[in-house]
Amino acid sequence: MTNHPAPAAPSGTDEVVELCRDLLRIDTTNTGDNETSAGERVAAEYVAERLAEVGIETELRESAPGRANLVARIPGTDPGRGALLVHGHLDVVPADPTEWSVHPFSGEIREGYLWGRGAIDMKDFDAMVLAVVRQWQRTGVRPPRDVVLAFTADEEAGGDYGAHYLVDRHPELLDGCTEAIGEVGGFSYSVNDDLRLYLIETAEKGLDWLRLHARGRPGHGSMVHDDNAVTALAEAVARVGRHRFPVVVTPTVRAFLEEVSDALGIELDPDDPETAIAKLGPIANIVGATIRNTANPTRLAAGYKDNVIPGRASATIDCRSLPGQSELLLEQLREVVGPEIEVEYVQRQPAIETDFDGALVDAMAAALRAEDPGARPVPYMLSGGTDAKAFQKLGIRCFGFAPLRLPADLNFSALFHGIDERVPVDGLQFGVRVLDRFLRQS
Missing domain, CATH: 3.30.70.360 (Alpha-Beta Plaits)
Structure with missing residues (x-):
């Protein structure tokens, strides 16, 4: 009888597409009304299951029936340092299937893109984070400081049942966090074949x-x-x-x-x-x-x-x-x-703003340049808002850094809350590599 070696565990870049695809297929539409919003608890439980598979314990907090938030803490090698909060929301804005080229909750892969409501706002980043920490757990990697993961509800309606709920009702889950990353930043804008600006959100x-x-x-x-x-x-x-x-x-x-x-x-x-x-x-x-x-x-x-x-x-x-x-x-x-x-x-x-300096910014820049020698990180202000407004109330310094290398001809801004929302598959995999490097250096 021949003993065959067990198949190697998938890398983060291998599994990020399937993780994102799974999340896109969970309808987490946030209408702004508790009676008609859907799926956030289902998505939170999916994330909890993926983390539990690799031994990461989670805390689930339901702010209203079906409106769930999930928090996990990954211990770092230096617990005396302030923790880094990595946050992403699980809800999405509504989508009318009659307006789309594919069904908005199909998670279809077509023409090198993964399509679906939430593909760039922001289940892509949720999947990147899951892919990175699952790979860490399988290979024994520990970050240099505690990393706190927060997957929230209700960002698309102001966050009263999501990030603000966590900050106001369960701040102990975020204890020790001094800096944070989330949406919308770290995406590329192509100047030419040899130069891409990567916009990092330092204000909104x-x-x-x-x-x-x-x-x-x-x-x-x-x-x-x-x-x-x-x-x-x-x-x-x-x-x-x-x-x-x-x-x-x-x-x-x-x-x-x-x-x-x-x-x-x-x-x-x-x-x-x-x-x-x-x-x-x-x-x-x-x-x-x-x-x-x-x-x-x-x-x-x-x-x-x-x-x-x-x-x-x-x-x-x-x-x-x-x-x-x-x-x-x-x-x-x-x-x-x-x-x-x-x-x-x-x-x-209120609006928020921080400086574009410090060790965390240096780590972002180094991770981007390691994966894209043509990268030039620049600060920018987001015209919209994110969960950072809630976390900033705890004195946490917030940045938008969800790295994506985008095709030069993609109208990225039009995809936010737009029809035919999609993310390039190779962009997702790029994001995993950058995020992995960044979190190991932060």
Whole structure:
């Protein structure tokens, strides 16, 4: 009888695609409503099972029925150092299958990409983290300091049932964490064949979700009516949608633009940053939103019958403020909508910003350059928000670093919350290699 050796355990780069594919096939749609959101606990239990297979114990905390968060701690060789938090959310925004080329929860591989809702926001990073730590456990690797893994719910609706819940209700699970990495950063922007900028998030705009209310005199829809709440609201919303706030260049954005200007060989006019930004192609939308406060109407609500003029009409405005400018944005918006419109806060989370320096940044740069000699790491500000806003409340210094090397022709920014979301398979494998190097050096 011949004894055959057991098959070798898969490497992280081998299994990251299947891990990500499994996660994409779990529908974790976050509608913003507990009654209709789905799957976060199922995904958290899947992650727990994959970690348990390699001997990593986990703590699961359910913030509401079906809304689960998972935390695990991997001991480092120097427990006296501050721990590094590595966080990723498990929820995704809704997706309409009729708009997609593939079913958004199929996890289909096509044309070198893995397709599905969450492929880049952010089940790709969740899978990378799982692949790296599973490989460590199989090969006996220990990180230089404690690494705390957090897989959260509800990021796509502000994190009340996710990261903020952990911070407010279970901060002991994050004890000792001094720095953190998560989405959206570490992705490449190709300048030419020999140079790629890797954008590392060191700042993100504040979240200021507002609701506008207009009041008027109810009446019959067939009458001439000069005090219509819908009309007043529509006029105010139109003014908001057309308004452009003044340009303000923050330290992070200035540093990014200086790096970009040098890499592209263009002059940067401090009084006209939009000219430089316009040359950035697919990432211009993200960067262009970081030089001013923004306010975009997203929802309207009024009336209860076709022939009744309602006495009240409301609109939701998605505002994003630059660091330190939340109050100023509110003042500016009140001027735009006028005194007759009531303004109510729905949710408010401050902007965050940190410097682009220190040992952690050096480790990010070294890991990127080791896998891509053409890498040039640069700081940038995210126009949206992440769970970092919650973790920063504990004094944790937060960065966006979920490494991906992207094809030069991929419109990466359009995939966030867009149709046909997908991640390049070789980009996933690149991310595992970079993340492995980074965490071993951090």
